[in-house]
Amino acid sequence: MAQNDKRYDEANAMLPFKLIYSDAYYLPIGAHVFPAEKYRRIRDRLLATGVAEAGDFVEPAPATDQDILLVHKPEYVQKLKTGALTQREEMEMEIPYSRDLVEAFWLAAGGSILAARQALADRVAISIGGGFHHAFPDHGEGFCMIHDVAVAIRRLQRDDQIRTAMTVDCDVHQGNGTAAIFAGARTPSDPLPSSSAAAARTGGIRMRNAHAGDVFTISLHQHNNYPMWKPLSSIDVDLPDGVGDDDYLAWLDNALSSGLRNFEPDLLCYIAGADPYKEDQLGGLSLTIEGLRKRDELVFRVARARDIPVMVTFAGGYARDVEDTVTIHCNTVVAAKEVFTRALSS
């Protein structure tokens, strides 16, 4: 390849948004079903395939204790900082406590704060980490110690950078921490109509809808999966086992339309879990890698069309072959690149 051509390609490869990443995103949890090395692998793959270049990555600073306390109870934060969790609390978290792990979660929260700010500047930003949606104000569970996305929302609200936010959680597991944290001033309302073609095909899907406070929460998840107790989100789409690409995309479209009819967010927080994948060890849905890429595109197209800044976190992903998890997450970056490159030139 001629020198000029190479420079041209590199110029083209620059993303119109930032990727938030640090080697210290790595979770020191030893041999675990959560592939803690996926973050570095995603970064390496994005560089190797020319989707991104080194200049596209920005390194976050850890959140401050003050930031963490915008969401989490002082007693819980104190326990984390002094290593005073009870055995039961550590078991519920399902990852082994260490000071290093605490630092990794503070950094993940800092990464989400930076991603949210960058999203306001560039229309989209992706943290190659985060999405710890099972963390509650007073405890951690399901591999999640600190709710990085909630911390980011509360920090930007405190700084008057946003007033409202919407979470769109497409991890296969319900966003129970998110729902609990933002349950606030919410009252139940009429269920959404379930007359769509998707409902007819799959049946048994329940969609609950409720008015939001300052944060509107949407969760699409497998009903018959962790967590057993699912606190009410603004919209919960309880999907039956084995749902495939077409039905999933129809329900996502429906949920996004319904949510955005009811609520105008200043920021959309997309929790892009890779675990609705058909080969996932902890999931029971049947999406393909291609279907998951269409899912990402749909979220980005909707955000772009309404000019809502979108910050992305990656959450779960437990494919039998970790390379599939890496592919699914990398495709999220590819989808954002396609949708937002078009948007900038239009």
Ligand SMILES: [Zn+2]
């Ligand atoms: Zn999950």
